[in-house]
Amino acid sequence: MSRLAELGSKLFHPSTEYRPKILDTTKRVRGLLNGQWIFNTTAAKLVWEIKYFPQYWIPKSSFSSAASFREDAAISGIQSSTSKLSVGDKTISALIVPDSFNSELAGYVKVEFGDLDAWFEEQQQIHYHPKDPFHRVDILPAGRHVKITLAGRTLADTGTEGGVMSLWETNFPGRWYLPATAVDFSLLRPSARKTGCPYKGEASYYDAVIEGKEYKDVVWWYENPTSESAGIRGLLCFYPDKVETFVDGEPIAKIGMPPMSKSDKESVAAPRQSCNC
Numbered sequence: 001m002s003r004l005a006e007l008g009s010k011l012f013h014p015s016t017e018y019r020p021k022i023l024d025t026t027k028r029v030r031g032l033l034n035g036q037w038i039f040n041t042t043a044a045k046l047v048w049e050i051k052y053f054p055q056y057w058i059p060k061s062s063f064s065s066a067a068s069f070r071e072d073a074a075i076s077g078i079q080s081s082t083s084k085l086s087v088g089d090k091t092i093s094a095l096i097v098p099d100s101f102n103s104e105l106a107g108y109v110k111v112e113f114g115d116l117d118a119w120f121e122e123q124q125q126i127h128y129h130p131k132d133p134f135h136r137v138d139i140l141p142a143g144r145h146v147k148i149t150l151a152g153r154t155l156a157d158t159g160t161e162g163g164v165m166s167l168w169e170t171n172f173p174g175r176w177y178l179p180a181t182a183v184d185f186s187l188l189r190p191s192a193r194k195t196g197c198p199y200k201g202e203a204s205y206y207d208a209v210i211e212g213k214e215y216k217d218v219v220w221w222y223e224n225p226t227s228e229s230a231g232i233r234g235l236l237c238f239y240p241d242k243v244e245t246f247v248d249g250e251p252i253a254k255i256g257m258p259p260m261s262k263s264d265k266e267s268v269a270a271p272r273q274s275c276n277c
Helices: 003-012 227-232 262-272
Strands: 022-024 029-033 036-041 045-050 053-059 068-074 081-087 090-096 108-110 118-121 124-126 137-141 146-150 153-157 165-169 175-178 188-197 201-210 213-221 236-238 244-247
Touching: 003 081, 003 090, 029 053, 036 053, 036 081, 068 090, 137 227, 146 175, 153 236, 165 227, 188 213
Parallel strands: none
Antiparallel strands: 022 045, 029 036, 029 118, 045 053, 053 108, 068 081, 081 090, 090 108, 118 124, 137 165, 146 153, 146 244, 165 175, 175 236, 188 201, 201 213, 213 236
C-alpha cells in the first residue's frame, strides 16, 4: 500500500481514532508542476499528519485545468481511492477526499510536498515542508565560553574571543554556534552530507579526523541560512552527541534526538533529510 493510501486509511477508516490537528490558513499557497501552476488558493489547510510538522492540503476546486485526475487504487476499508494527477507528460500520486466524507478535509487533496517542482506561500518559495506556526527559532548572543573536545583533542575553543550565538528551537536542545576563528580546521575535512529544514536552511557538514580515525558529520554550518536564522551565517555548531561540549566549564549532556516511531522516522526523513541540526 502506498504512503498516501496508508494515510487515507489512517484518517478515514470507520474504526480510526486518529484525529490530527488541522488549521485553516489564508496564506496564498501555489504549486508548480511540470512548468504549470496547478493550484492557487487562500483556503489551504495545515494538517499535522505526524506531530513534528504540518503538510498542506489543497481544495480540489483550486486546481487549474492544467491538472487532470484519474482514479488509481482503492483504499482498503474506505469508499475512496488514491488518484493520479497528471500535468502534460508528468504524473504524480494524490489523495482526494470525497465531498461526501464527514470530515474537515472533505473536498481536499493531498499531494506529497516533494513531488511538486516548487511550493510558494504568497511570493516566497518554501522548502522541505511548511513551517509550523507554533514552532519558533530564537538566536541570541551568548557571551559564553564554549570548548569542544573529541578523543582527547580540542576541536574548538572560544576562549575570551566571544562571538558565540545560542540557538533555541522548539522541541530541540539549545545549540551553540561558534565563530570559525575558534575552530581547529586541521582536524576537520568537508563531508558530502547536506541536510535542510525550513527554519534554518541547508546545512553543510564536516567530519573530524584524529590520528587517522574518522568521526562522521560532527559539525554543521549554514552558508546561506533563512532570513530568520541569519544570525548563525558562517558559524559552526558541533553535534553534542558526537563530541564533548563544555559551556562555561560545565559539560553538556548527550541527550540525543526526541524518540520517534518507525513510521514517523520515515515520514520525517524525506522532507527534513534526517536533519539533526
